[in-house]
Structures are given as structure tokens and as C-alpha cells.
Amino acid sequence: MPAEYLFAGKYAAFVLPAYGVTALGLGGAIMLSWHTYRRAGRKLAEVEKTNTLSRAPDASGAAED
Amino acid sequence: MFAYANPKRFMEVSAPLLPWLAGATAVAFAAGLYLSVAAPPDYQQGDTVRIMFIHVPAAWVAMMAYGFLALASLIGLINRHPLADVAAKQAAPLGALFTALALITGSLWGRPMWGTYWEWDGRLTSFLLLFFLYLGYIALWNAIENETRAARAAAILALVGVVNLPIIQFSVQWWTTLHQGESILRRGGPLIAAVYLWPLFIMAAGYTLLFFTLLMVRMRTEILQRRARTLAMGGPNAG
Amino acid sequence: MSAFAALLARDIRLAARAGGSAMLALGFFAAVVTLLPLGIGSEARLLASIAAGVLWIAAVLANLLTLDRLFQADYEDGSLDLFALSPLSLEGIAGAKIMAHWLTTGLPLTILSPLLAVLLHLPAAAYPALLVSLLTGTPAISAIGAVATALTVTVRRGGLLLPLIVLPLLTPVVIFGAGTVLASIDGLQNGGIWFLAAFAGVTLPLSPFVAAAALRLNLSE
Numbered sequence: 001m002p003a004e005y006l007f008a009g010k011y012a013a014f015v016l017p018a019y020g021v022t023a024l025g026l027g028g029a030i031m032l033s034w035h036t037y038r039r040a041g042r043k044l045a046e047v048e049k050t051n052t053l054s055r056a057p058d059a060s061g062a063a064e065d
Numbered sequence: 066m067f068a069y070a071n072p073k074r075f076m077e078v079s080a081p082l083l084p085w086l087a088g089a090t091a092v093a094f095a096a097g098l099y100l101s102v103a104a105p106p107d108y109q110q111g112d113t114v115r116i117m118f119i120h121v122p123a124a125w126v127a128m129m130a131y132g133f134l135a136l137a138s139l140i141g142l143i144n145r146h147p148l149a150d151v152a153a154k155q156a157a158p159l160g161a162l163f164t165a166l167a168l169i170t171g172s173l174w175g176r177p178m179w180g181t182y183w184e185w186d187g188r189l190t191s192f193l194l195l196f197f198l199y200l201g202y203i204a205l206w207n208a209i210e211n212e213t214r215a216a217r218a219a220a221i222l223a224l225v226g227v228v229n230l231p232i233i234q235f236s237v238q239w240w241t242t243l244h245q246g247e248s249i250l251r252r253g254g255p256l257i258a259a260v261y262l263w264p265l266f267i268m269a270a271g272y273t274l275l276f277f278t279l280l281m282v283r284m285r286t287e288i289l290q291r292r293a294r295t296l297a298m299g300g301p302n303a304g
Numbered sequence: 305m306s307a308f309a310a311l312l313a314r315d316i317r318l319a320a321r322a323g324g325s326a327m328l329a330l331g332f333f334a335a336v337v338t339l340l341p342l343g344i345g346s347e348a349r350l351l352a353s354i355a356a357g358v359l360w361i362a363a364v365l366a367n368l369l370t371l372d373r374l375f376q377a378d379y380e381d382g383s384l385d386l387f388a389l390s391p392l393s394l395e396g397i398a399g400a401k402i403m404a405h406w407l408t409t410g411l412p413l414t415i416l417s418p419l420l421a422v423l424l425h426l427p428a429a430a431y432p433a434l435l436v437s438l439l440t441g442t443p444a445i446s447a448i449g450a451v452a453t454a455l456t457v458t459v460r461r462g463g464l465l466l467p468l469i470v471l472p473l474l475t476p477v478v479i480f481g482a483g484t485v486l487a488s489i490d491g492l493q494n495g496g497i498w499f500l501a502a503f504a505g506v507t508l509p510l511s512p513f514v515a516a517a518a519l520r521l522n523l524s525e
Contacts, residue, residue: 010111010112011111011112011113011177012112014113014116014173014174014176014177015112015113015115015116015173017173018115018116018119018120018169018170018173018174019115019119021166021169021170021173022119022123022166022170025162025165025166026162026166026275029159029162029279030275030279033279033282033283033286034282036283036286037282037283037285037286037289040285040286040287040289040290040293041289043289043290043293044289044290044292044293044296047293047296047297048296051296194472194475197468197471197472198472200468201465201468201469201472204465204468204469205455205456205465205469208456208459208462208465209456209458209459211458214458214521214522217521218455218456218518218521218522221451221455221514221517221518221521222452222455222469225451225473225514226472226473229472229473229476232476232503233472233473233475233476235476235499236475236476236479236480236499237475237479239479239480239483239496239499240479240483
């Protein structure tokens with residue numbers, strides 16, 4: 001792969017920013033989505049844990065079920 | 066399709082699917098990027114032809130996402146499927162992102178080709194309006210606190226938008242013929258050489274796969290969040 | 305008097321009283337058109353060339369300004385719930401409200417527009433097109449606006465959200481409306497008025513139903 005292709009010749013000033021913005025946008029979306037996904041999973045596990053802990057002794061929490 | 070409409074079922078089915086979808090996306094992007102860089106410069110457009118490989122797929126996915134959003138909205142509105150509401154809600158920011166990327170890369174392509182970053186041409190103008198349609202949809206979702214209510218209202222807006230989109234496009238097309246100044250160089254053109262078709266198609270596949278991967282992750286996130294919220298409020302049957 | 309006519313009369317009365325939305329819209333319309341030459345210069349040729357667009361955009365913005373109160377005031381004080389209990393269907397309510405909004409906003413704007421067109425040096429040949437296009441297009445603005453306001457009726461400060469939702473949907477009205485006036489300056493007919501009429505013809509009968517669906521979901525608990 002010749003280096004001049006990689007640097008997109010005399011139009012590099014337009015080609016590289018286009019790829020850069022795309023990488024930033026898509027990469028940002030991937031990272032953000034993944035991050036919130038993991039956080040949501042952790043939060044749910046946490047809530048589930050506190051729920052079972054508070055319920056286990058007296059079992060009144062889920063009485064209406 | 067409705068067999069998977071239950072959020073619980075969706076979580077079960079999507080969990081093993083997600084790594085495969087993400088893997089396929091990565092492979093398509095790796096191959097597409099390699100071919101994009103390896104393709105020879107166009108004799109007319111030079112290296113700017115490489116912008117096509119990221120611009121055109123972004124535009125395709127931006128439009129497809131709105132179609133998906135409208136379809137999910139319709140299903141959510143008629144069948145009252147909570148999963149369809151989640152799908153529509155999570156598709157919108159992704160659609161807006163791809164629309165923005167299509168606009169920015171298009172502008173960076175336009176500068177060397179047309180001599181200007183922005184041309185009020187039919188397609189560019191329609192895309193700018195599509196971007197605003199996405200923003201309005203997202204804003205409406207965020208403005209209404211009650212979740213089911215927000216979902217229905219946003220669904221109605223999405224359907225009004227999808228009916229209006231062809232009319233908007235027609236009006237913009239009509240308007241550009243009204244104001245046609247200098248003739249602009251049509252980019253792409255009807256004939257694209259095969260060396261450019263392959264990277265284009267593979268990149269388009271990569272973009273589409275990425276859209277659905279991210280959509281799946283975001284839908285799962287939303288369902289997990291809803292579950293946590295219901296659990297925290299003391300409801301035993303979350304999900 | 306039928307429930308429809310009663311609601312129509314009530315809304316018109318409310319809008320037309322001193323300080324009501326009708327005066328507000330007219331004042332805003334006039335202020336935007338006056339401010340414009342102060343911002344971009346008073347050269348007659350320049351103003352004449354942009355008059356059509358300015359008048360149309362100012363008309364759309366003036367409409368937007370009054371739209372957010374279309375259902376919201378009645379929603380907040382509970383009258384909308386009372387209307388919903390009346391024999392008049394929600395579709396009928398939406399229809400009456402759209403009609404009342406047009407009669408108190410679109411129609412006065414259209415009547416005032418030739419006066420403001422004089423300030424902008426609009427060529428004489430374009431006046432009929434200006435009136436006809438505003439008369440055709442402003443009902444469509446009220447109709448689309450009613451749908452958007454019905455969607456945002458529960459949102460406090462929905463007025464900020466409204467332009468973002470409505471403006472992309474209104475582009476055809478602005479394009480065909482201003483395009484018709486522009487062409488008429490040169491004595492041309494470009495078909496814009498027919499597209500505008502078709503747009504209004506489709507939007508007007510459909511909008512009460514869509515607006516009613518939006519109201520229904522917002523009124524139900």
C-alpha cells in the first residue's frame with residue numbers, strides 16, 4: 001500500500017478530515033453505547049442484589065405477587 | 066417477527082447474537098477500509114473518491130434508519146408493542162448521527178469537487194431537513210415524561226414525518242430547479258467503476274451492520290434500565 | 305348553536321380580544337418585516353428581491369408564535385377535558401380550533417401582508433400571487449401546527465420544542481408559497497400555487513384526525 005494513497009494525495013486536506021470525523025462519530029457512538037450498556041447492567045445487578053437482600057429475611061416485599 | 070417482540074424474549078435472543086453481529090461489523094469495516102484505501106484514485110475526482118466510501122453508506126443508513134423508525138413506530142402504535150417503542154426510540158439518535166456524518170463528509174467532498182462546502186442542492190437540502198426531523202423526534206421523546214405517552218406521541222410524529230418526507234423532497238427538488246444557477250458537477254454519476262463498487266458495497270454492509278449492532282446494544286441498555294427502575298420502585302415483575 | 309360553532313366562536317372571541325393572540329401575531333409579523341431592512345440595508349432592489357421570502361417566513365414565524373397556545377391554555381385550565389366530554393368529538397374540537405386559529409392568525413396576516421409588501425418594495429405584479437398564496441398556504445400552517453401542538457400539549461415550555469418539530473414539516477409551504485410569489489414578479493406561472501393547494505388540500509382534512517389522535521393519547525391517563 002503506497003504511502004501516497006494513505007495520505008490521499010493532494011486532496012488529503014479533505015479526505016483525511018472526512019475519515020477522521022467519521023471515525024470520531026462512529027467510534028464515539030460505539031464507546032458511549034457500550035459504556036451505558038455496561039453501566040445499566042451493573043446498575044440492574046446492584047438493584048437485584050439489594051432487592052433480594054431486603055426481601056429474603058421477611059419475604060414481605062413480594063407478597064402481592 | 067412478533068415472536069421476538071416480548072422484551073424478555075428479545076433479551077434472550079439478542080444476547081448470543083450480539084457478539085456475532087459485532088464481529089461481522091468489524092470484519093466488514095476492516096475489509097471495506099482496506100479496499101477503500103487500496104482503490105486507485107479516480108482519473109477525474111482524484112483521491113476525493115475515497116470520501117464516497119464513507120459518505121454514501123452514511124447517507125444510505127441515515128435514510129434506512131428513518132424508514133426503520135417509522136416502521137417501528139407504526140408497529141408500536143398499532144400493536145402496542147413496548148419493544149417496537151424501544152426500537153424506534155433508540156434508532157433515532159443513531160439515524161441523526163449517520164445523517165450528520167453524511168452531511169459533514171458530503172461537505173468535505175463538495176469543497177474540492179464543487180468549490181464550496183455547501184451547495185443548496187436538492188439532496189443536501191433534503192438531508193439537512195431529515196436531520197431536523199430526527200432532532201424534533203428526539204426532542205419530543207425527551208420532553209414528555211410519561212414513557213408510554215412519549216412513545217405514542219413520538220410515533221405519531223415519526224409517521225407524519227415519513228408521509229411528509231417525499232413531499233419535502235419533491236418541494237426541495239422543485240425549488241432547486243427554480244433557483245438553478247451554475248450547473249454543478251454531478252458527483253458519482255450513473256457509472257461507477259467496479260474498483261469503486263466493491264469497497265462501496267462492503268462499506269455499506271459495514272455501516273448497516275454497525276447500525277443494527279448499536280441499535281441492539283442500545284435497546285438492551287434501555288430494557289435493562291427499565292428493569293432496574295421497576296425493581297427499584299418495588300415492582301416484582303420487571304421487564 | 306351547534307357545539308362546533310360555539311367552540312369556534314369562543315376561540316375567536318378569546319383570540320380577538322385586546323392583547324389576544326391575533327394582535328400578538330400581527331404585531332410580530334409587522335415587527336419582523338420592519339426589523340429586516342434595518343438589518344440588511346434599505347436598497348430598494350435588494351428588498352424587492354427578498355420581499356417574497358421575507359413575507360412568507362415572517363408569516364410562518366408569526367403563526368408559530370400563536371400556535372403553542374392552541375391547545376395548551378385549554379389543557380392547563382382543564383377546559384380541554386370538559387370539551388372532550390361534550391358531544392363534540394375530539395376530531396371536531398381539533399377542526400374548530402384549526403379553523404379558529406386560521407381566522408384569527410392566517411387571515412389577518414394575509415390582509416396585512418400587502419401593506420408590509422409596500423415597505424419591502426415588492427413589485428406590483430406580485431401582489432395577487434402574494435395574497436392567493438398566503439390565503440392557500442396559511443390554513444396548511446394552522447393544520448400542521450395543530451398536529452404538533454396536540455403532540456406537545458403536556459410539555460411545559462412546549463413553545464420551545466414546537467419550532468423544531470414544525471419547521472421541517474412546513475418547508476413545502478414556504479417553498480411553494482414564496483416560489484409562487486417570486487415567479488409572479490416576472491409575470492410567470494410555475495405551478496407552485498397548485499402544489500401549495502394540493503398540500504393544503506391533503507393536510508387540512510387529515511390534520512383534525514391526527515391532532516385528535518395526539519390529544520387522545522395525551523388526555524388519557
